Amino acid sequence: MTIAILGGGLSGLALARLLHEKGHDVVVLEAETAYGGLCRSKTEQGFTFDIGGSHIIFSRDTEVLLFMRKMIERNEQRNDRNTKIFYKGHYVKYPFENGLSDLPEKDRFFCINEFVKMHVAVEKGELPAPQNFCEWIYYTFGKGIAECYMVPYNEKIWKFPTDQMSLHWVDGRIPRPPIEDVIKSAIGISTEGYTHQSVFSYPLDGGIEALVDAIAEPIWDKIRTGFRVTSVRKKDGVFEISNGSEVIVADQFISTIPVQHLVAALDNVPISVKEACAALRYNAIVCVNIGIQGEVPDISWLYIPEIALGMTNRISFPSNYSAHAAPGGCGSVLAEITHQPGDEVSRMDDAALIDQVVTTLEAMHILTKEQIVYSSVERQPYAYVVYDLDYQKNIAIVKDYCSTAGIPLVGRFSQFEYLNMDGCLRSVLDFVAQRMDS
Numbered sequence: 229m230t231i232a233i234l235g236g237g238l239s240g241l242a243l244a245r246l247l248h249e250k251g252h253d254v255v256v257l258e259a260e261t262a263y264g265g266l267c268r269s270k271t272e273q274g275f276t277f278d279i280g281g282s283h284i285i286f287s288r289d290t291e292v293l294l295f296m297r298k299m300i301e302r303n304e305q306r307n308d309r310n311t312k313i314f315y316k317g318h319y320v321k322y323p324f325e326n327g328l329s330d331l332p333e334k335d336r337f338f339c340i341n342e343f344v345k346m347h348v349a350v351e352k353g354e355l356p357a358p359q360n361f362c363e364w365i366y367y368t369f370g371k372g373i374a375e376c377y378m379v380p381y382n383e384k385i386w387k388f389p390t391d392q393m394s395l396h397w398v399d400g401r402i403p404r405p406p407i408e409d410v411i412k413s414a415i416g417i418s419t420e421g422y423t424h425q426s427v428f429s430y431p432l433d434g435g436i437e438a439l440v441d442a443i444a445e446p447i448w449d450k451i452r453t454g455f456r457v458t459s460v461r462k463k464d465g466v467f468e469i470s471n472g473s474e475v476i477v478a479d480q481f482i483s484t485i486p487v488q489h490l491v492a493a494l495d496n497v498p499i500s501v502k503e504a505c506a507a508l509r510y511n512a513i514v515c516v517n518i519g520i521q522g523e524v525p526d527i528s529w530l531y532i533p534e535i536a537l538g539m540t541n542r543i544s545f546p547s548n549y550s551a552h553a554a555p556g557g558c559g560s561v562l563a564e565i566t567h568q569p570g571d572e573v574s575r576m577d578d579a580a581l582i583d584q585v586v587t588t589l590e591a592m593h594i595l596t597k598e599q600i601v602y603s604s605v606e607r608q609p610y611a612y613v614v615y616d617l618d619y620q621k622n623i624a625i626v627k628d629y630c631s632t633a634g635i636p637l638v639g640r641f642s643q644f645e646y647l648n649m650d651g652c653l654r655s656v657l658d659f660v661a662q663r664m665d666s
């Protein structure tokens with residue numbers, strides 16, 4: 229029996245490997261000329277960059293974390309997280325609520341005072357439960373932290389108003405700080421937040437792609453690149469999967485490609501499902517990669533909530549993740565700009581994007597133009613799922629349809645959920661255990 233796996237990102241490759249190990253005949257159909265999806269990396273002039281934005285290996289899920297670390301075991305650099313938020317020229321420890329002592333005095337008072345006031349009001353039951361993401365931010369952090377960081381940063385990354393976003397996803401994803409930690413942080417006693425990520429791994433050589441390379445190694449000959457699935461039809465008990473010029477026949481298929489691509493490839497999809505699918509929101513991302521002669525700050529990554537500093541929402545320093553990510557004497561910076569399909573950013577050419585990022589980095593005193601020895605731009609159409617208020621209604625319609633049609637969905641844009649690599653691998657492991665072991 230042949231199982232076709234649509235999409236050769238982390239999810240598709242991990243699925244293929246596990247099914248292959250169980251004796252199934254698999255074929256991975258990947259649209260791009262290289263597999264890896266968001267987990268691809270490139271090395272040019274001695275600089276290695278992740279092309280789907282900066283990736284690190286971490287997880288609360290011990291089984292998945294061990295799996296990922298095992299895959300890169302002879303190629304692993306362990307790092308202590310040193311992450312900051314750039315706020316009015318200050319480097320504030322991340323998460324923001326654990327770094328209040330780094331704020332200017334007035335802002336520190338504003339944040340701690342409002343945090344305590346909100347906490348007391350919530351404890352006394354004086355506030356109605358939050359109904360959207362914006363209300364949740366105020367309810368959890370108070371007006372100070374909300375207005376100095378949480379709302380501006382989130383609106384910058386999501387490119388969407390927080391009061392039009394659902395809050396079903398925040399628990400477990402955005403740390404809820406204990407009040408003692410926030411008070412300690414405001415008076416300068418060091419505390420850590422988001423501790424499952426305070427130490428992270430990264431491949432020494434090859435960037436994050438080294439992880440997918442290791443996963444793909446036993447199944448290289450099962451991967452078809454350059455095969456963009458455009459139609460899937462059931463005929464005489466088998467599936468005919470086509471890219472418009474060639475047909476692959478499979479007894480079963482599993483989709484890891486964006487649901488939008490899957491729905492477009494299927495016949496006779498009801499209009500209500502097509503409409504629900506079209507209404508699902510997501511962001512694209514532009515990554516601007518810069519290599520410099522000289523050092524970069526000793527920081528893992530840096531959030532930039534201020535709109536005045538330009539379009540970049542986050543920068544990371546790959547040369548701090550791996551000693552091999554930049555040539556000797558050089559450092560590297562990866563700037564991420566999320567955007568909406570078809571907006572101003574998507575119309576900017578590479579030179580304009582690099583210019584925009586260099587202006588930001590110069591304003592932050594991270595580098596000077598003269599230090600730059602390398603630059604490039606990467607674009608990914610699918611980067612983040614955006615949870616608007618209709619998300620749960622729309623995704624339920626799409627998933628119900630796929631489930632009734634017997635189409636398994638595995639992966640970030642296939643399940644259309646904010647899944648990190650660990651979440652994708654958890655879905656893969658569960659799918660194989662529950663659906664393929666019987």
Ligand SMILES: Cc1cc2nc3c(=O)[nH]c(=O)nc-3n(C[C@H](O)[C@H](O)[C@H](O)COP(=O)(O)OP(=O)(O)OC[C@H]3O[C@@H](n4cnc5c(N)ncnc54)[C@H](O)[C@@H]3O)c2cc1C
Pocket residue numbers: 234235236237238239240257258259260263264265266267280281282283284285286455456457458484485486489513564610611612638639640641642647648649650652
């Ligand atoms: C900016 C950014 C930073 C991130 N940082 C981290 C991090 O630090 N740690 C972490 O754990 N996770 C991180 N992630 C999440 C991580 O990238 C994803 O969870 C993971 O890569 C998703 O893998 P996937 O295979 O499900 O999807 P994808 O990587 O999107 O793979 C889907 C594949 O399907 C292919 N495809 C699409 N359409 C078709 C078609 N019609 N036919 C055939 N193939 C098709 C695509 O080309 C792609 O290769 C980050 C994501 C982003 C955007």
